[in-house]
Amino acid sequence: MQASTSILSATAIDKIFPGARALDGVDFSLHRGEVHALLGENGAGKSTLVKCLTGAYRRDGGRILLDGADVDPQSTLEAQNLGIGTVYQEVNLLPNLTVAENLFLGRQPKRFGFIDSRDMNRRAKALLAEYDLDIDVTAELAAYSVAVQQVIAIARAVDLSGKVLILDEPTASLDAHEVAMLFRIVRRLKARGLGIIFITHFLEQVYDISDRITVLRNGKLVGTRATADLPRRDLIAMMLGRELVQEVAAEHGAKGEGGEVRFRFRNFGRKGHIQAFDLDVRRGEVVGIAGLLGSGRTETAEILFGAERADSGTAEADGRTLDLSSPRSAIREKFGFCPEDRKVDGIIGDLSVRENIALALQARRGWARPISRSEQDRLADDYIKALDIRTSDREKPIRLLSGGNQQKAILARWLATNPDFLILDEPTRGIDVGAHAEIIRLIEELCGKGMSLIVISSELEELVAYSSRVIVLRDRAHVAELVGNQVTTDGIVEAIAASAGKADA
């Protein structure tokens, strides 16, 4: 029964960040010789769990057993030495070193006190031969494709660790052929008795390679199932949390549908980002965008806002052609955009809440027409009150606020510009329950005032609550549009699963 014994088991793992519980009593166990898929949307806690396992984070509670012994890795290096190796999506190797140097960094074979390059290269070649990889190991890593780099990273991790291999979205940028090559290697390692944790958002790959599936949602364990016993539809429901919702579709059926079409996008797209799509948005309407991670949700938002310039198609508002060639011109057309990654693309961390709120309006007015200080104060105070932004005062640097309050401040930044068209990318991610409800209430309010909104969310019940229509994305293309009574969580799950099935065939 060697094959079914647990090699790694984590019980009741807690991880608390200031203002948020990232992991809440999560149990996870990995068997020898199995591929275990770890699934969940962004912010579900899967990367936090992996970081707790690999020592990148210190857990705040729970036990981790490796081969039956308690372990508490303080760093990835220590975890690596214990036998837990990790390969990330952005390959964590050094592109400026040669393949052989990457494989043997820190443990180069020596001769007379100096590195024996010939021996190192010979060993590197032998190591890679186990993976059917016959390449020039003296070339820089950067010279090879991401797929080859992934294999090299796996070879290094297995060579160093050899008990548990964690693959964090390894296939995100690989083509079908490369994925097949990678999976051949994964199967071989599995046969050697390694426990493999596989994180991905490609469901067909999950069904292709994994033995068991664990799903996390909002930092909690949803469940662990054998892959063979879990239909795709049920899996999507687990990931997107349909079980919480009782359908009330009839109520929203009529929402916004009566208004005239205000924004009209035709054949709008950009090669390599999002396949060209048609989209109509009415006055006072919320159009929801659903799809799994990597399906082209953020790409859709970026192209609508000009953060990535469209290379095909037209955009019109009330029959007038829009210039969406840059964020600046999009803002001039009264567009607004709350990006998904608040910290990187949203907040200006060192500036005050007041300045963060005034920024977009000020940028649109131009530098020569400053918003007076008293006007800024009034603007900030108004929005702090209206959106209930919890801050000791408006002069506090925004980085000191909690995620939910940062999100509200960025919303305020756009509301201050009085936009006609507002794009919200995951507006409720990673924020506490209270702020969550307030933001949903706000979306409904804005829509009531006649604003047109595009909301991207992986919280399906939320989407259903406020959207009059939902666009479903997959593989960077718009694949379905649900209207009226079709807008239910079941309907969305169905649409995602159906299109997924279609692509598999």
Add this chain to the structure above:
Amino acid sequence: MSATLKAYAVRLFPQVAALAVILLMVSIAFPGFFRLEMQNGRLYGSLIDILNRGAPVALLAIGMTVVIATKGIDLSVGAVMAICGAVAAAAITSGHSLAMTLLITLGTGILCGLWNGILVAVLDIQPIIATLVLMVAGRGIAQLITEGAILTFNDAGLIFIGSGSLFGLPMPVVIWFAFGVIVALLVRRTALGMLIEALGVNRRAAMLSGVSTGVLLIAAYVLSGLCAALAGIIAAADIRGADANNAGLWLELDAILAVVVGGTSLLGGRFSIAASLIGALIIQSVNTGILLSGFPPEFNLIIKAAIIVLILVIQSPRAQSAFVFLSRARASEKKTAGEAK
């Protein structure tokens, strides 16, 4: 309004305090330090001397502050000073009018800034590398203009800029002070200051909020070039000639130091031109003070190094987090003490 004034006072306090301490120390060693005399309608004295000698670094610090606020750095200002000094001398000796000479010279500074700005904003080259090119080549270009010699001139108007006086103050003092006030007003009375700070803290987020990051970046380097041109004119007018070899030599380092002493982080963001100007005065006070107090001038650089190290330690991320930790601990102590009552 008083709240902003108070914030301003809090921001400038460390620099003003440091300057005061240094001046006091010098006055102890050199009793006549604070004495001012009026002669021929012009003030004389050690304090005036500090203001006057500090002019080039003060001017450079104005532009450098804005460049550093954008998360950049401009290594070329010393070389640009040399170029502009040479251009001014060449223009005036070849018979151009004073106004024309100034126009050509300031235009040259703007061109140099434009070159740096385009490398940084359009070609996306790291600022330290981009401005290195002009730092290396600039002095050669200046020598090319002066043909290696010190190009002297005796145009009264140009010389006046270096050694004349206005309102009882030496011209260089009037120029750096006026220019500092103009730029400070320009960035603070318009939205430029806030937009530049936003760009320096998070370029992508600023761009997504509609800030024209490219134009602002180029403008910052152009301002720095303009400041270097002014400093170059003053340096040349002061010695009545353009010395391509020595004009502005290593002043880029002093200017960067002035900005750092002024408390503007090299990582960009929040900036204060007033604080940088005080920083420039601190550096000049140390220089002049050592001279006056009869301390061997050899110690000048060592003291400068000590000041940098001190500021480094205070500003380092590690020390900052320690401060935050301490102040938090103190705050929570207070809180618990308050609750205990």
Add this chain to the structure above:
Amino acid sequence: MNPRYLPLTATIAIFLIAYAVCIAQYPNMLSTRVIGNLLTDNAFLGIAAVGMTFVILSGGIDLSIGAVIAFTGVFLAVLLQATSIHPLVAFVLALAITTAFGALMGAIIHHLEMPPFIVTLAGMFLARGMAFVLSIDSIPIKHPFYATLKSAYYKLPGGGRITLIGGLMLLVFALGILIAHRTRFGANVYALGGGTATARLMGVPIGGTTIGIYALSGFLAGLSGIVFSLYTSAGYSLATVGVELDAIAAVVIGGTLLTGGSGFIAGTLVGILIQGLIQTYITFDGSLSSWWTKILIGLLLFAFILLQKGLIHVTDRRRRHA
């Protein structure tokens, strides 16, 4: 061809073409004498530039080397003037001081997480200040051992001489190449330049390597100071101002990426030779002025920055489409 050899190849090609042009105009420049002088005249710069190459490969910068060279010169001159210790002992003392000085800067950079630019700027002021404190005059060194060292040379066919210091520079380059490519320390330097965060994840001792790099740079600046004092037979606190700039230029013209991670020690040698060649050409010409050196070096610098930028762009694009 492997793109990482492109900048180095370009450097060598530029040198060969430039030399060919020189010879075409002044056939006299094709002599071992010229080559010997090229090595001797640039020995101190070359040695310091080897240290700078390591620093830049790791993604840092060292502004202190010019000041450290001057300090070493003054230190030796004062020591040999005031005491009767043997120059070799003085050399060892000087090297110990400059190495410790570099290590201290590395420690501050690592532990206080401060930018190398500012830390080494402070180091530059400190070292120059220490030199001033020791003496503000130019002090001649008259020890007979200096004369012995200066007269040691290897005669090349054709009348050229490889002097002791010229030979020492070549030796330092050889050792530098060995360290860069044949030791774990060297591999770690490249790893640091490739990305500190990734290097840490891969187990590179960041602190030790950073301190080692600046200590090495300090050591080589000290050695360069010794060579410079042999070259000039004097110690002067105002000497070698701005040498760090020449060294940085040589490193970049030698094909090393200023942002770190990519380049070769050997390239720096060629970079030094190109700079020396420009100066030699100007001397041979007689009518050209010295400032053309700076302008040409600035232009070369710009060309190499653009070349590297282009290369990065191309590799990025290729990888994205891979």
